[in-house]
Amino acid sequence: MLPYPEIRPYLIKLGPVQIRWYGLMYLIGFVSSYYLVKYQLKRRSIVIKSEDLENLYLFTVSGLIVGARLGYALFYNFGYYLSNPLEAFAVWHGGMSFHGGLIGAITGGFIFCRRKNIDFLMLCDMVSVTVPIGLGLGRIGNFINAELFGRVTDVPWAMVFPGGGHLPRHPSQLYEFFLEGVVLFGIMWFIKDTLSTRRGALTSLFVILYGVFRITVEFFREPDPQLGMLAGILTMGQLLSSVMILVGAAGLTISLKAHARA
Structure with missing residues (x-):
């Protein structure tokens, strides 16, 4: 057994x-994503202000x-938030869902691109290449906070x-x-250039691979206590990730077929 390296959850107080x-x-993660997307745009000679x-x-x-907040309320604790709807706005109480966050991020990006005719x-493909940076760093943050063990x-x-009891986990x-x-x-990052001309393929691949990795890790992660x-x-994470894989597979198929017809 290894000792848990207790680290203060804050850098500065x-x-x-x-x-x-x-x-x-x-x-x-967000800053890294921004500059790596700028790098990809420049490399492909695509001009976006x-x-x-x-x-x-x-x-x-x-x-x-x-x-992420609405997804948590809907997928992970619907009964509680149905009885206490105002608590859904209390983000400082914790509770975020990656799957809900992904839907929200895609929706926000789509609305903006539609308004600007981009x-x-x-762009979704370029951003999806960089998302794992934020995901990985976020998990380090979870580890430091001793949560989601x-x-x-x-x-x-x-x-x-x-907070996890006296047994090793x-x-x-x-x-x-x-x-x-x-x-x-x-x-x-390795495959981005290969699929760069197939619009939507990288995004679909990201969705598939994340779903596979999340399902795998969920076998080792403690289920949410309110759901079991x-x-x-x-687990709820495995169920939602299974849907992700199906959606990603459909998107990848459509993208590759569209490229083949072009």
């Missing part, structure tokens, strides 16, 4: 004001936050997490960091 690792991780790209991220991030699928186990690298946040962050980014296992076999 000035009275009631804190700069927390979790938020900093996502900020680094910096102001438009910045506003695209504003719409996308706003949609992500709203979608090729949505082209894994199931009880006796593997040599198990850890006892604060899988450090599933690190599994997600590796698969959803390092591995997924490596695959997407659905029908005794699947």
Whole structure:
């Protein structure tokens, strides 16, 4: 068993004001994504004004936050938020859903691109290549916060997490960091040029691979206590990720067929 490296959840604390690792991780992820998308645009000689790209991220991030919160309320704790609807706006109480956030981010990006007459699928493909950076760093933030830990186990690298009882558990946040962050980014970045002319293909591939990796890690991650296992076999994360894979496979098929006809 490995000792859990207790790290303060904040980098700087000035009275009631804190700069927390979790938020900093996502900020680094968004900034990295922005500059890597600019790099891809320049490399492909595609001109989009910096102001438009910045506003695209504003719409996308706003949609992500709203979608993540509503997704959590709908998918993970519907009964509670139905009885306490105002709590859905209390984001400081925690509770965000990646799947809801993805829907919100795509919706926000689509609305902006439509208003500006920008090729949505082209930009979506470029952004999707960079998303694993934020995902991976976000999982490091979860690890520092000692949240979303894994199931009880006796593997040599198990850890006892604060708030997770006295039994050792899988450090599933690190599994997600590796698969959803390092591995997924490596695959997407490596294949981006091959699929760059197939609009929507990279986005679809991202959706498929994330779904596969998320389903895999969910076998080691502690199920949400208010839901447990659905029908005794699947977690909510696995169910939603299965839908993601189907949607991604359909999108990839459509994209490849459209390219073949062109």
